[in-house]
Amino acid sequence: MAFMPPPGYQPYYNPTLPYNREIPGGLRQGMSIYIQGVANDHMKRFTVNFTLPGGDIAFHFNPRFDGWDKVVFNTKQGGNWGKEEKKKSMPFRKGEAFELVFIVTGEHYKVIVNGSPFYEYGHRIPIQMVTHLQVDGDLQLQSINFLGGGPPPPGQVPMTIPAHPGPGPVYRQSPYELPTMEGPPVFNPPVPFWGRIQGGLTPRKTIVIKGLVTHQAKSITINFKVAQSEDVALHINPRLSEGAVVRNSYLGGKWGKEERNATFNPFTRGQYFDLSIRCGHDRFKVFANGQHVFDYPHRFPAIQRVDTVEIKGDLSLSYVQI
Structure with a gap:
């Protein structure tokens, strides 16, 4: 039996790493991205990138366990990294489950970890230029959900998601169903x-x-x-x-x-x-x-x-x- 997500709710379950997929409908103001997973027992670092065609990165989120546990934030534009922002606080615990949420506002990415606000990163690149989400590093992914942000572009119809995603066709559903x-x-x-x-x-x-x-x-x-x-x-x-x-x-x-x-x-x-x-x-x-x-x-x-x-x-x- 297939799971059929409602419009405005696009989940991916148990995705493999590295994860690199197009954001359904593109990044939009009001959208939330939920990432649920487990930090590896020997985690050193992981990254979440909101990327553009060509390799630029609008928002680079990078927790580092390196003796000076911190989270680094940055933007890569024209192939060059900008000025780093850092927060010397580590909201993730090795070997423990976590929920990481990015809420896209008109001014910034609001980062929430395990239900607590963690950081706000101001936009350096317009959000409408962001096309893909990338996740990689020392973690296990359980789910990535794209929520809200207004309707997707005309003609884009949500698809059924198999209970155990794998190779093979994905069938579109009538909008009336x-x-x-x-x-x-x-x-x-x-x-x-x-x-x-x-x-x-x-x-x-x-x-x-x-x-x-x-x-x-x-x-x-x-x-x-x-x-x-x-x-x-x-x-x-x-x-x-x-x-x-x-x-x-x-x-x-x-x-x-x-x-x-x-x-x-x-x-x-x-x-x-x-x-x-x-x-x-x-x-x-x-x-x-x-x-x-x-x-x-x-x-x-x-x-x-x-x-x-x-x-x-x-x-x-x-x-x-x-």
């Missing part, structure tokens, strides 16, 4: 989180949740609710102590029968997850990190009355889009 995300994204919201689904759930609507399971996590809850009645159409309950992802519905004041079968469990203590929950005509389809986890047939027939997403438990959130 594409999933949708209609609300603005929320970055680093507090937990517990409550979000309103404008107009209620409808077929093809997709909710994306990115977060980190805490190191001592016991339980996480994600509920799709009817605010007026407190009915829960879909209850997703990862139970870390049991190693299970439990699903259920709470209708008319009663819990139904639990479902536990899943392709795999994407929730691990101390690890990031990337959850995509799509409402279909007769079921929810849930993907994590680009792989199908489970389907959940609708038990609540008036699905358009579901108007609230609730997230709570032992996690931190980095991104929610409804």
Whole structure:
């Protein structure tokens, strides 16, 4: 089963190094680039480059473990490096998972590491000239996600992403069958989180949740609710102590029968997850990190009355889009 990303949300899972790909639709103001990975145990350095055709680099991000742990920032223009900017602080830890976010504003690249603002690097080259993202060095990549920034150029249609990306054709999907995300994204919201689904759930609507399971996590809850009645159409309950992802519905004041079968469990203590929950005509389809986890047939027939997403438990959130 293929994962189909909504417009404005383009993920790549488990990419190999060196990573060098075109930025979907080009770099645009308002775009965010999420990089999740693990620093090698013997990490010395890694680089993230926002590049132009011909080899110039608009933004060079370079953490260095060299005895004077620091992060170096620079621009390469006309084949020549500019003046370095440095921050003598190392937000990455050898052997540990990290989430690195670049938010593109009109004035600078805003760098966020593990949910905390780290640096702002002013533009030296116009962002519309940037075409590619490069990542290489002493790390393992889990995912790279390109989020938002307005619509891609006309005629560019998002493509289905296989659960395990590899060689072979990628098939385009009809625009009328594409999933949708209609609300603005929320970055680093507090937990517990409550979000309103404008107009209620409808077929093809997709909710994306990115977060980190805490190191001592016991339980996480994600509920799709009817605010007026407190009915829960879909209850997703990862139970870390049991190693299970439990699903259920709470209708008319009663819990139904639990479902536990899943392709795999994407929730691990101390690890990031990337959850995509799509409402279909007769079921929810849930993907994590680009792989199908489970389907959940609708038990609540008036699905358009579901108007609230609730997230709570032992996690931190980095991104929610409804």
